Amino acid sequence: MDMEKILEMARAQGFETVAPLDVSTLKFLPEVRDMCAADRCQSYNRSWSCPPACGSLEEISEKCRAYTSGIIVQTVGKREDEFDFESIVEVNELNKKRFNALARAYSDAEIDNYAMGSGACQLCEKCTYPDDKCRFPDRMHSSMEASGLFVSQVCKDNGVKYYYGPDAICFVGCFLFK
Ligand code: SF4
Numbered sequence: 001m002d003m004e005k006i007l008e009m010a011r012a013q014g015f016e017t018v019a020p021l022d023v024s025t026l027k028f029l030p031e032v033r034d035m036c037a038a039d040r041c042q043s044y045n046r047s048w049s050c051p052p053a054c055g056s057l058e059e060i061s062e063k064c065r066a067y068t069s070g071i072i073v074q075t076v077g078k079r080e081d082e083f084d085f086e087s088i089v090e091v092n093e094l095n096k097k098r099f100n101a102l103a104r105a106y107s108d109a110e111i112d113n114y115a116m117g118s119g120a121c122q123l124c125e126k127c128t129y130p131d132d133k134c135r136f137p138d139r140m141h142s143s144m145e146a147s148g149l150f151v152s153q154v155c156k157d158n159g160v161k162y163y164y165g166p167d168a169i170c171f172v173g174c175f176l177f178k
Pocket of ligand 1: 047048049121122123124125126127128129133134135136137139140141
């Protein structure tokens with residue numbers, strides 16, 4: 001596995017931050033996972049990528065244990081204030097676009113990876129959950145939060161800034177590699 005190539009491919013998508021991730025810092029916390037059930041993002045039980053369909057914390061942490069290295073990616077954008085939902089949606093869309101394109105690029109290059117993004121999988125306009133099987137089981141991904149990861153702590157533990165000031169928005173994802 002060529003980490004420099006992996007980092008370069010991520011930078012090519014335009015992420016504001018691309019940094020190595022030490023997989024030993026990943027802690028899969030039930031209290032983070034429990035926040036999904038509070039349904040603040042309105043994705044709980046509405047997507048194959050979110051709890052409860054995405055699998056238990058034990059299953060996810062077991063899967064991640066097979067990977068030995070990783071990277072963190074961030075999309076950082078501006079907002080006028082905390083009620084500037086238009087900018088939040090725009091930055092989120094940009095992040096999803098970059099994230100999905102990078103996951104595709106790694107797959108096309110046959111680089112085995114496990115991706116955890118920000119928010120529910122949005123590969124399809126409308127998720128098939130729960131009526132039909134996932135359309136792209138090999139390409140869908142869960143969020144870091146759905147995986148029990150405390151995003152700001154993961155950033156901190158890897159020397160990556162998370163808070164960029166009151167007028168900034170930051171979306172975070174990570175990729176693990178063997
Ligand atoms: S790939 Fe489509 S069907 Fe599968 S989890 Fe993502 S949005 Fe849902």
